[in-house]
Amino acid sequence: MTERFDVVIIGSGLGGGTVAHTLSTTAASILIIERGDFIPQEAENWSPHAVWGELRYRTTERWLDGRGKEFLPYTHYCVGGNSKFWGSVLYRLRREDFGELQHLGGISPAWPVTYETLAPYYDRAERLYSVHGEDGLDPTEPPREPFPYPPIEHQGRIAVVVERLRELGLHPSHLPLGLLRPGEPDGCILCDTCNSYPCKLRAKSDADVCGVSPAIEHDAVTLWTNSYAERLLTNGAGNKVIAAEVVRDGESVRVEASLFVVSCGAVNSAALLLRSASSAHKDGLANSSGLVGRNYMAHLATMLGGFMPPRHDTVFQKTVAINDYYLRGPDADYPLGQIQSQGRSNAVIAKAGGPPAARRVPAWAYNAWFARGVEWLAMSEDLPSPDNRVTLTSDGRIQLQWEALNAEAHRELVAVTRRLLRKAGFWYVLPISLGVVNTTHQCGTAVFGTDPTTSVLDTWCRSHDVDNLFVVDASFFPSSAAVNPGLTIVAQALRAADHIKDTHLRGR
Numbered sequence: 001m002t003e004r005f006d007v008v009i010i011g012s013g014l015g016g017g018t019v020a021h022t023l024s025t026t027a028a029s030i031l032i033i034e035r036g037d038f039i040p041q042e043a044e045n046w047s048p049h050a051v052w053g054e055l056r057y058r059t060t061e062r063w064l065d066g067r068g069k070e071f072l073p074y075t076h077y078c079v080g081g082n083s084k085f086w087g088s089v090l091y092r093l094r095r096e097d098f099g100e101l102q103h104l105g106g107i108s109p110a111w112p113v114t115y116e117t118l119a120p121y122y123d124r125a126e127r128l129y130s131v132h133g134e135d136g137l138d139p140t141e142p143p144r145e146p147f148p149y150p151p152i153e154h155q156g157r158i159a160v161v162v163e164r165l166r167e168l169g170l171h172p173s174h175l176p177l178g179l180l181r182p183g184e185p186d187g188c189i190l191c192d193t194c195n196s197y198p199c200k201l202r203a204k205s206d207a208d209v210c211g212v213s214p215a216i217e218h219d220a221v222t223l224w225t226n227s228y229a230e231r232l233l234t235n236g237a238g239n240k241v242i243a244a245e246v247v248r249d250g251e252s253v254r255v256e257a258s259l260f261v262v263s264c265g266a267v268n269s270a271a272l273l274l275r276s277a278s279s280a281h282k283d284g285l286a287n288s289s290g291l292v293g294r295n296y297m298a299h300l301a302t303m304l305g306g307f308m309p310p311r312h313d314t315v316f317q318k319t320v321a322i323n324d325y326y327l328r329g330p331d332a333d334y335p336l337g338q339i340q341s342q343g344r345s346n347a348v349i350a351k352a353g354g355p356p357a358a359r360r361v362p363a364w365a366y367n368a369w370f371a372r373g374v375e376w377l378a379m380s381e382d383l384p385s386p387d388n389r390v391t392l393t394s395d396g397r398i399q400l401q402w403e404a405l406n407a408e409a410h411r412e413l414v415a416v417t418r419r420l421l422r423k424a425g426f427w428y429v430l431p432i433s434l435g436v437v438n439t440t441h442q443c444g445t446a447v448f449g450t451d452p453t454t455s456v457l458d459t460w461c462r463s464h465d466v467d468n469l470f471v472v473d474a475s476f477f478p479s480s481a482a483v484n485p486g487l488t489i490v491a492q493a494l495r496a497a498d499h500i501k502d503t504h505l506r507g508r
């Protein structure tokens with residue numbers, strides 16, 4: 001069977017959902033191909049047993065690590081992609097992140113665009129994703145217009161800690177959060193099951209709610225769920241994609257289009273391009289640079305549990321960031337990264353997400369700890385290396401080779417965070433390393449740039465090699481920075497979509 005559309009978008013996450021939303025107002029016929037399905041609104045959305053114990057919404061696919069050992073990637077295949085499960089922390093990269101930065105572990109390369117290029121798209125992205133925040137508090141904040149919505153206030157225990165951090169001379173700021181109508185009757189209720197859970201109320205700003213669902217209200221936009229894009233096929237010269245081979249509900253379908261937008265997530269987009277090798281593209285589609293799949297990055301992240309009696313009943317505690325050490329540490333002239341408070345944890349998460357020994361600790365002990373605890377995240381920049389890469393095994397499985405390059409700076413950030421939280425009143429601060437390959441903030445596998453020999457995509461995220469192929473997920477990141485990637489994916493997807501409107505869809 002063959003179908004034909006003007007534009008095919010593969011993947012309905014942040015990149016794909018945002019492009020679909022922007023192009024939905026044109027006259028072009030658009031097909032979104034998504035391998036997963038909608039996440040149903042159901043009681044299990046907010047059940048730690050379902051989400052963490054049974055991994056109800058997680059992929060069951062296993063990837064291989066660099067040694068060939070299987071692991072379960074922390075990723076979700078569904079409409080909206082991983083944004084259905086995110087904490088909705090929607091940061092702009094810092095202005096410095098766009099330039100070259102010397103880190104302890106090596107160089108973070110410059111981007112081919114400046115902060116000023118992306119700033120108007122960040123403004124739009126924040127409006128589209130209803131971002132709440134307060135400007136003027138964060139010492140690393142780039143120049144910006146005020147946030148579209150006021151900040152989510154610090155509650156109970158977090159408000160106390162914020163005051164103590166200020167007394168210590170630090171500059172705690174509000175996390176920028178994408179939440180819909182908090183406090184209003186049909187809006188977000190600021191619950192304690194946000195990060196890692198889907199929102200039962202559809203009140204979280206995610207790519208389904210803010211991108212795909214409004215887009216498919218337009219007659220010209222079609223969504224195929226449970227549809228897996230296996231390969232992209234080109235013309236004989238190899239400079240145009242002519243069709244995608246798709247398995248839809250078990251049946252093979254050929255989908256032809258004039259324009260193809262790939263947004264499968266940084267690992268799966270690289271895998272799709274590598275799977276699409278042909279006589280015209282022997283090392284993988286759009287891979288004349290040899291960089292498809294290389295320079296895989298994910299943040300270096302450590303959770304920390306802080307213990308501070310007495311018990312507290314703060315429900316929504318993911319509201320504060322400490323960016324004082326983002327560009328340099330207290331005793332160092334190099335960047336360390338960011339510290340954020342996290343959503344409340346519980347015994348189910350601790351047992352399911354922790355190392356094997358964690359399962360032997362009784363639930364009551366965890367619950368006693370978490371009733372008096374606040375969870376934190378220390379996050380440092382990962383650096384690009386061509387040896388950290390996505391490849392395919394001979395039987396087509398995904399293999400992810402990754403070693404941390406900036407680990408020393410991250411250890412320093414964790415040590416600084418522990419000291420700081422102790423000074424702020426926590427009795428104990430326990431770092432919890434999950435010891436698994438981090439795939440949540442994946443990026444870098446099809447880097448953008450101006451030189452086709454050192455980049456896969458041009459600065460609009462169009463392939464240098466193939467005229468009608470765009471890749472709009474976090475694959476394009478030349479560096480990972482140390483803030484959450486989502487808003488930057490959305491901003492660049494908006495920019496790429498505008499470019500598509502002005503060029504490939506001009507006049508439609």
Ligand SMILES: Cc1cc2nc3c(=O)[nH]c(=O)nc-3n(C[C@H](O)[C@H](O)[C@H](O)COP(=O)(O)OP(=O)(O)OC[C@H]3O[C@@H](n4cnc5c(N)ncnc54)[C@H](O)[C@@H]3O)c2cc1C
Nearest residue numbers: 011013014015035077081082087088089229265473484486
């Ligand atoms: C628990 C968790 C919390 C997070 N919290 C934050 C946060 O607070 N802030 C932030 O900025 N980031 C956060 N992230 C990261 C963020 O969610 C991702 O960076 C972002 O969602 C990536 O978007 P994407 O569109 O690039 O890829 P994805 O979300 O991975 O979307 C890709 C889509 O493509 C589909 N797909 C893949 N392969 C194929 C194929 N071959 N055919 C058809 N469809 C395909 C997938 O099913 C998926 O829907 C978090 C991630 C997780 C897991």
Ligand code: SF4
Nearest residue numbers: 188189191194199204
């Ligand atoms: S109600 Fe608000 S805090 Fe709770 S999951 Fe939904 S968006 Fe997150």
